[in-house]
Amino acid sequence: MFRRVSRWAAGLPLAVALTAGLTGCGSSDQATPAASSSSGAATALTVFAAASLTETFTELGKTFEAAHPGTSVKFNFSSSATLAQQITQGAPADVFAAASPATMKTVTDASLATAPTTFVRNKLQIAVPADNPAKVNALKDLADPKVKVALCAEQVPCGSAAVKALNAAGLKVTPVTYEQDVKATLTKVELGEVDAALVYTTDVLTAGDKVKGLAFPEADKAINDYPIAALSKTPVPDLAKQFVDLVLSAQGRDVLTKAGFQAP
């Protein structure tokens, strides 16, 4: 009991995380900082990475573990904005890979990381269900009020990219929902609940046959840079740097481009 009380009392930085807990199920994608810090042996590396990196970074993590016997790589995948908040509130991360420069800036502004490097870029695509029930062919079809569209909320990177692309095309699209992250947006397409959504090329690829991706020219105006940085407070700076190097290496780039990312 003492431990718990003292943790709450000292837990002002956790206040923000608690807000999410209070409102329900935000916990599924929350980090458990206490758990990862308790195993803070020199052989554990904790990587906070954007949700869109889930598949590729998991693979790179295995590669890294194989090359560094005795090291285990732990991931926390979530929306970049959430991760940036967690890091500035003191979550014990060693490496941060974000889906937008803005979310990385939150962390560098707090002097928790320096000199992030852009390692990949991601472009938006129109995702439609495999049978494309609303016959969406181009970005302008999304402005049709009969077409049900899901967009990411403007607060998350895929949402601000969508706004940029739509502005570039001079279109006004009223979606039926602003989803909390790119995976949730894609799920609405997979389930056929919406006729179209704007998501990243990489997410369309991971969805497989259920979703078809349509490239559109305005996507070039809204390319997302993904920055990565080793965090300055890491107890394992060497390992953190080696992981960043792996992501930036030819081998890392290979894994990432195969998944639909573009080289910077």
Add this chain to the structure above:
Amino acid sequence: MAFLVLPLAGLLIRAPWPTLAQRLAEPQVLEALRLSLVTATVATLVCLLLGVPLAWLLARVTFPGRRLVRALITVPLVLPPVVGGVALLLVLGRRGLIGQWLEATFGISLPFTTAGVVLAEAFVAMPFLVISVEGALHATDLRLEEAAATLGASRWVIFRRVTLPLVAPGIVAGAVLCWARALGEFGATITFAGNFPGRTQTMPLAVYLALETEPEAAIVLSILLLAVSVIILASLRDRWVTSP
């Protein structure tokens, strides 16, 4: 007690008091609050309408499979709300079992509507009502109902004039729990009804999204939601629950 209250204290300490009034006056905030209160109240009414008869059935009528039904009613309690939302989509969504038929026959589509929010909230909150009403029914003295029957009262009259007044505190307590749960509902709502300001964006959804960019705004919204619910619940308790 400290365990329950300290996180709230954390919220209050970190609140940006100087800008609080200004942030609360934003139209989006009031819209989300209004939507939250309206949907939680309607969801509670739906739960009362469906839940009280169900609780009566479980408490008073013996039928085969009653224990199974009782277990099934607690499913929404056990289920992570997001899973509940996905389940609702699979049944009532545009391509769902019933949703497909609803759209083809009546042109009704529930996801992404305010009605969808009510439905998601009612789904998650209903067990709270059913369980507490059933408990209250079990605690009442059956002999009172039997006495009414010997005096010639019909079943409906007995239910209305004897049973309901006896279990009223249980129903009120259940409705309060149900309302509180509906007010805080997040996972099923965002999954089934999506997030659109003014239509499906309730306070918990607004808090979650504000947290992505502006933790301070999230704290303000959380405090508002807490304050409103505590005030409403406190006034209800004094009037209805503690003084029978």
